Amino acid sequence: MVSNSTKSATSAFGDKREQLLRAAARCFNEKGYSGTSLKDVSAHLGLTDAAIYYYIDGKQQLVYECYRRAADIGRAALDDAIANGGSGLDIARDYVRRHVDAHCGSAGPIAIMSEIPSLRDDDREHILALSREHSARFEQVLERGIEDGSILACDVRMTGNAIMGAINWIPKWFHGDDAVAQRVAATFPDYLTRGLGA
Amino acid sequence: MVSNSTKSATSAFGDKREQLLRAAARCFNEKGYSGTSLKDVSAHLGLTDAAIYYYIDGKQQLVYECYRRAADIGRAALDDAIANGGSGLDIARDYVRRHVDAHCGSAGPIAIMSEIPSLRDDDREHILALSREHSARFEQVLERGIEDGSILACDVRMTGNAIMGAINWIPKWFHGDDAVAQRVAATFPDYLTRGLGA
DNA sequence: CCCCGGTTTTAATGATGATTAAAATACGGA
DNA sequence: TCCGTATTTTAATCATCATTAAAACCGGGG
Numbered sequence: 001m002v003s004n005s006t007k008s009a010t011s012a013f014g015d016k017r018e019q020l021l022r023a024a025a026r027c028f029n030e031k032g033y034s035g036t037s038l039k040d041v042s043a044h045l046g047l048t049d050a051a052i053y054y055y056i057d058g059k060q061q062l063v064y065e066c067y068r069r070a071a072d073i074g075r076a077a078l079d080d081a082i083a084n085g086g087s088g089l090d091i092a093r094d095y096v097r098r099h100v101d102a103h104c105g106s107a108g109p110i111a112i113m114s115e116i117p118s119l120r121d122d123d124r125e126h127i128l129a130l131s132r133e134h135s136a137r138f139e140q141v142l143e144r145g146i147e148d149g150s151i152l153a154c155d156v157r158m159t160g161n162a163i164m165g166a167i168n169w170i171p172k173w174f175h176g177d178d179a180v181a182q183r184v185a186a187t188f189p190d191y192l193t194r195g196l197g198a
Numbered sequence: 199m200v201s202n203s204t205k206s207a208t209s210a211f212g213d214k215r216e217q218l219l220r221a222a223a224r225c226f227n228e229k230g231y232s233g234t235s236l237k238d239v240s241a242h243l244g245l246t247d248a249a250i251y252y253y254i255d256g257k258q259q260l261v262y263e264c265y266r267r268a269a270d271i272g273r274a275a276l277d278d279a280i281a282n283g284g285s286g287l288d289i290a291r292d293y294v295r296r297h298v299d300a301h302c303g304s305a306g307p308i309a310i311m312s313e314i315p316s317l318r319d320d321d322r323e324h325i326l327a328l329s330r331e332h333s334a335r336f337e338q339v340l341e342r343g344i345e346d347g348s349i350l351a352c353d354v355r356m357t358g359n360a361i362m363g364a365i366n367w368i369p370k371w372f373h374g375d376d377a378v379a380q381r382v383a384a385t386f387p388d389y390l391t392r393g394l395g396a
Numbered sequence: 397c398c399c400c401g402g403t404t405t406t407a408a409t410g411a412t413g414a415t416t417a418a419a420a421t422a423c424g425g426a
Numbered sequence: 427t428c429c430g431t432a433t434t435t436t437a438a439t440c441a442t443c444a445t446t447a448a449a450a451c452c453g454g455g456g
Contacts, residue, residue: 013432032313034233037413050415051434059414114312114370115230158385161371162364169363172312187356195393211402235443247444249404257444 017055019045025066025111029171033063033115064123066111071130073102073110078137088145089196095141096163097189103170104181112168135160142196151196163192215253217243223264223309227369231261231313262321264309269328271300271308276335286343287394293336294361295387301368302379310369333358343394350396361390 023044027036038049038059045051056062081095103110113131116124139160145151166188174180221242225234236247236257243249254260275296279289301308311329314322337358343349364386372378 016433031315032230032232034230035313035316038415039413047433048435049413050436053415054433115233117228118230118233154389155381155385158381159389161367161382162386162389165364165367165370166360167363168370169359169366172363172366173359183353183356184359187353188360191352191357191360191393193393194395195389195391197392236445237443245403246405248406248446251445252403 013055016045020052020055021062021065021069022108024062025069026109028063028066028111028114029109033118038062060120060123063111063115063119064127067113067116067119067123067127068130070111070113071127071134073107074099074134075130077102078134078141082141087148087150088141088143089150089193089198091141092138092145092151092163092196093189093193095138096167096192097185099167100170100184100188103167104174104184109171109176112171114168135164138164145196149198152198154196159196166192211253214243218250218253219260219263219267220306222260223267224307226261226264226309226312227307231316236260258318258321261309261313261317262325265311265314265317265321265325266328268309268311269325269332271305272297272332273328275300276332276339280339285346285348286339286341287348287391289339290336290343290349290361290394291387291391293339294365294390295383297365298368298382298386301365302372302382307369307374310366312366333362336362340394347396349394352394357394364390 020041024036024041026044027040030036031040038052041062042049042052052062056065077098078095080098081091084091084094086094113127116127116131119127135157139156142151142154142156142159146153146156170184174184218239222234222239224242225238228234229238236250239260240247240250250260254263276293278296279293282289282292284292311325314325314329317325333355337354340349340352340354340357344351344354368382372382
């Protein structure tokens with residue numbers, strides 16, 4: 001038995017745990033948290049439902065990890081975009097590009113944080129904190145763009161909500177088709193940031 | 199006993215059935231279809247779970263009606279925008295305005311069609327058909343705008359997905375605050391269509 | 397006051413699904 | 427080949443609902 005709480009290393013165990021999280025993310029995106037049974041998830045790995053408990057403490061932890069992973073990926077996209085520099089508009093476009101790539105690329109399905117109220121109390125607080133932090137940082141990017149003149153003055157909270165919504169909804173209609181992935185990458189970053197432009 | 203299938207008239211029964219659908223929509227938006235129990239829904243009406251069966255045949259029909267209502271409202275927004283005329287861009291903006299108003303206004307919470315796979319087979323086909331039809335019609339509006347020169351040439355499928363996503367995600371963060379509703383109405387239509395402009 | 401249709405509740409029933417413990421299997425190294 | 431650890435399955439257990447049937451409630455017309 002292994003302490004299954006904190007590890008994603010490059011071991012056989014860690015790899016399979018990673019696969020598990022992706023399978024769960026896909027299922028959750030399709031049928032929601034409560035709508036997917038552990039059997040649904042385990043089927044994707046050719047296992048029985050009980051086997052999941054070897055890798056994770058339970059269904060609650062499964063969502064939690066999926067959501068945390070989603071938050072990490074979103075944060076990384078924003079980190080990289082900011083590190084890459086440029087005007088506020090440049091950063092915003094780069095962020096959309098990276099985040100959209102994450103959704104459609106090999107990062108595999110990313111869970112959308114669609115059922116936060118179903119989380120355990122303490123998990124929910126943590127995920128909400130991450131989510132709020134991410135929104136706030138993105139809004140700061142928009143404000144920076146307004147200051148440097150690359151973005152038209154606007155309600156950054158609402159504009160951020162619109163952009164995040166467009167991105168968050170992707171998993172609802174994107175199902176892994178490479179050709180479609182190309183079209184997303186070619187359309188979203190430009191369309192979503194052209195509306196910001198001064 | 200009343201044939202509870204087809205009626206939403208202005209009777210006491212019809213009114214309460216309408217309230218029921220709204221309560222269900224709110225619950226589904228918050229915790230997903232499987233995540234909400236009939237008890238959750240009935241609590242909003244001060245009833246017990248069993249009382250719901252007086253108004254509706256079961257949980258499946260409840261989602262189905264919620265999704266159908268959502269499709270109706272979206273279709274109506276598009277109908278009205280098209281009837282109102284103007285360039286393709288004008289129509290697109292008007293549609294966003296109307297649909298966003300529906301989400302934030304007195305139409306009460308509109309269920310987002312987030313768990314279509316959980317529907318019964320025949321219900322799912324119907325809802326999917328409505329959904330596809332709506333997307334196709336909106337894409338036609340975009341194409342019309344490209345032809346009349348009001349919209350920049352683009353991948354209308356992907357652009358439509360982006361716009362719909364931004365709208366569909368609204369119920370995830372909007373919870374009835376009037377001041378926020380104002381800001382949504384002031385931001386979404388312009389932002390989402392400015393990105394289309396030629 | 398009593399009856400009746402419309403409405404709601406109480407009290408089962410049954411299915412589903414998360415979770416656990418114990419048993420079974422796989423498999424690399426001695 | 428044999429052992430021990432890692433992994434998975436089988437077979438309970440237990441709680442949570444959806445659903446149903448029967449009984450109770452409630453208000454208006456006779």
